[in-house]
Amino acid sequence: MNLILLGAPGAGKGTQATKISERYGLVHISTGDIFRANIKNGTTIGMLAKSYIDRGELVPDEVTVAIVKDRLTWDDCANGFLLDGFPRNLFQAQELDKFAEIDGVVNINIDFGLLMDRLCGRRVCKECGESYHVSMLNGKTTCERCGGELYQRKDDNPETVESRLKVYTEQTAPLIDYYTEKGKILNFTGTEAPAEVLFEEVKAVLDKLKR
Ligand code: AP5
Numbered sequence: 001m002n003l004i005l006l007g008a009p010g011a012g013k014g015t016q017a018t019k020i021s022e023r024y025g026l027v028h029i030s031t032g033d034i035f036r037a038n039i040k041n042g043t044t045i046g047m048l049a050k051s052y053i054d055r056g057e058l059v060p061d062e063v064t065v066a067i068v069k070d071r072l073t074w075d076d077c078a079n080g081f082l083l084d085g086f087p088r089n090l091f092q093a094q095e096l097d098k099f100a101e102i103d104g105v106v107n108i109n110i111d112f113g114l115l116m117d118r119l120c121g122r123r124v125c126k127e128c129g130e131s132y133h134v135s136m137l138n139g140k141t142t143c144e145r146c147g148g149e150l151y152q153r154k155d156d157n158p159e160t161v162e163s164r165l166k167v168y169t170e171q172t173a174p175l176i177d178y179y180t181e182k183g184k185i186l187n188f189t190g191t192e193a194p195a196e197v198l199f200e201e202v203k204a205v206l207d208k209l210k211r
């Protein structure tokens with residue numbers, strides 16, 4: 001099963017991706033995670049991506065598409081993959097159509113009013129990637145799961161979040177229609193309910209889609 005996860009910044013793509021990829025044995029490919037790893041390692045791609053990510057803008061298509069195109073040729077993708085944060089505009093979606101077959105697009109719709117607080121309050125584990133909201137941590141600075149140090153993503157600040165939401169509305173949201181027309185869209189509502197509740201709904205739909 002080859003899937004795409006679509007949703008605004010902070011909709012819960014990464015949170016659901018971990019659960020979905022585990023249950024269905026899919027490789028989780030997050031372009032955001034790939035860029036952050038490159039930034040951490042000081043690669044050429046990382047140096048280029050950093051300036052765009054820090055401003056909340058999209059990294060140029062030719063770079064992003066080439067990364068995904070290459071990643072999908074790896075052997076581990078043969079049993080299915082889950083794209084998290086790609087495609088993010090019409091051009092990327094059209095390019096993806098040329099080198100991959102997609103079975104379904106999990107679209108998480110969310111009330112924008114929730115997102116600023118979710119993102120600016122997010123803390124992420126440096127080791128395992130688990131995320132928390134600062135209001136739940138009671139001052140703790142390490143991960144409950146693995147003990148790793150928690151950090152705040154550099155793009156999780158009010159100014160950059162504004163810009164990310166604008167980019168989503170202008171460039172990414174049109175993909176909902178694109179995949180609806182192709183009969184691929186699977187719509188869900190991301191709410192303040194625990195992520196487990198949303199996952200139960202996603203699971204009920206994906207169990208039927210599974211091939
Ligand atoms: P990326 O890393 O993809 O970030 P994003 O799309 O802005 O989304 P986030 O990762 O911030 O949020 P999420 O939806 O994964 O939510 P999460 O599960 O963490 O991209 C970053 C940047 O990289 C882009 O701005 C761009 O510059 C560049 N980039 C990436 N892909 C690109 C592409 N294809 N082309 C060009 N550039 C690209 O959840 C958020 C928080 O909410 C967490 O704290 C979580 O614990 C909490 N939460 C989750 N679900 C729930 C729930 N149900 N109830 C309550 N809290 C919840």
Ligand code: MG
Pocket residue numbers: 013014015030032
């Ligand atoms: Mg994410």
